[in-house]
Amino acid sequence: MFNVIKYSLLENLRNKFYLASIGIILFIVWLSHYSSQINYNYGNYTMAILTFGMYFTKLVAFAFIIFLPVTNLSQEIETGTIYFILSKKIERYKYLVAKYIAFLLLYLTLLVLSSIALWLLTYVLVKERPEISFKLVYFVYAELLSGAMVLSLVFFIYTAIRAPIVTATVSAVTFFFSLMLESAKDIADRADTIFVKYFYLFLYYIFPNFRYFNLEKNIVYDKPIDPGYLLAMLAYSAAFSMILLLGSSLIFKHREL
């Protein structure tokens, strides 16, 4: 299993998509620097650059976590590499978990790289309100947990339907739908019929809610973050990801490649 992680990491570190993501992230950090200068001629620079930087990082990292795993998995199936790996007496679920860990680590490197670039810009070059730039650690933490959930969702959908583009699309739609879950709750509260009420309540409770992982306001406005909340985020992400990974392992075990 360790070898699968290692070779997946090595293989994908050279992947064009991963390299492009790094390039894009460095470009967006530079872009954040200039857009912040327009928004604030002087002062509040750290806040502006972090705001733009975190959003763009999330955008690129999200595209990465949605597309790279499915293209990589489908390539391994199409080229027959997967048969070679599985012939080495590695269990299918171990292969899946190893891939999951490898992609999560790659995702983490993108987040860390972007945070370091943002930190360098704000702390080393600007030297303005340095305490805020240290809070990027929370951004990495929250985004990693959110990414873990998205990745498990991608694995689950891919093992179920084995169509790369549909998997990426459905995962993205699920993510964006989750951002509107509060509306589902509002509709449920105002629904006249029991069916409609429970349908929206079901949606509200069963769908993953990625809004919980947005710590942007606390970071930018230097507001305290409750450690209990951080733990709850970890528990929620771990539980959700494990359930979906378990599901995808079961599907992967019983289906033909």
Add this chain to the structure above:
Amino acid sequence: MQRIKYLLIFFILTGLLFCVSFQSKKYLSSSEQSIVKEFINIPFAMRMSKLLFMDHTIAASQYYQFLAVIYSTKLNFPHYHMTGPGHEEHHHGEKHHHHEGTSPEGEKYVAYRHGPGGRDIPMTQKEVDEMAEREKYITAHVSEFIDIDYFYDLIDLSNALDESNDYILLFGRGWALNVDMARKMIEVLKNSYQRDPRWRTMFDAGWIALYNLRDYEEARKYLKAASNHRDAPEFVSVIYAYSFYVDKKYEAAIYQIARQMNETEDHNLKTRLEKNLEWYQSLLFLNRAAKAYRDHFGKDIESLNDLITSGLVKDIPQDRVGKGFIWDAENREVVSQNVYDLVKK
């Protein structure tokens, strides 16, 4: 050979695309105004921003702020600094307003503007007067340059997406050049207050009503609401109390603007505040003189010339914001003739 062929095809296609795009864009951008009116649907934009910005509403707020800042550049409002005593302190603590010397024509330099790469370009009085005229023209004809509704909708949206974004309110307030803009800004501040009731927004609305609109009744309503907040600083109730007296009103304005200048780091805003401070100082000076005249002669002045003939003032200061200071007999105060009102008449 094959490579050269492909390169050639690539350049031909790019060239063709450029020609088509260039002509089309030229036509579309010239006819854009007649087809599309800049418009923003705030509730819809609020919902869409949450999706497009992946729930990063602060980033969305910054984006609309970015649009508003870029949009304001359409005004191409002159930006210059006067030299001499009283102007040195307000430039990020750096005293680089000293541009002594004369132009090749022998005229003394009295101001400067910023050139490329942070270089200072000295200006003569004639150039300053030209810039001042342009400023007044823009102030009077803002609608020719920008859509005021769209501009303030961008500001409103930016604040709605991030209630803690005070900068955008400060920015919008700084651009309240005329009565229409001031009214729109009050609406933005009222909306912001509904979303997040804070003394600061009501105070700002009161300030604009008091000094930009000269609508004392409305101003007192907002200032009173602001002073009712437990966390409102003392100066809010002081300004509310001073709003009942002409000379005290300007004294309060000077105190408040000096405070704002210390608070802000924004160079553009600081420059504008510096000019406003001078303007309020002139108004305070003239209103005090008018009060002294009344106390001495037992009647109001009929025109500002009475102040000179009575020896109370040597000359009338230059009005750098309006079209000159005049005596408002109805409200019994010296006011600045609003360039915008003159155009409307």
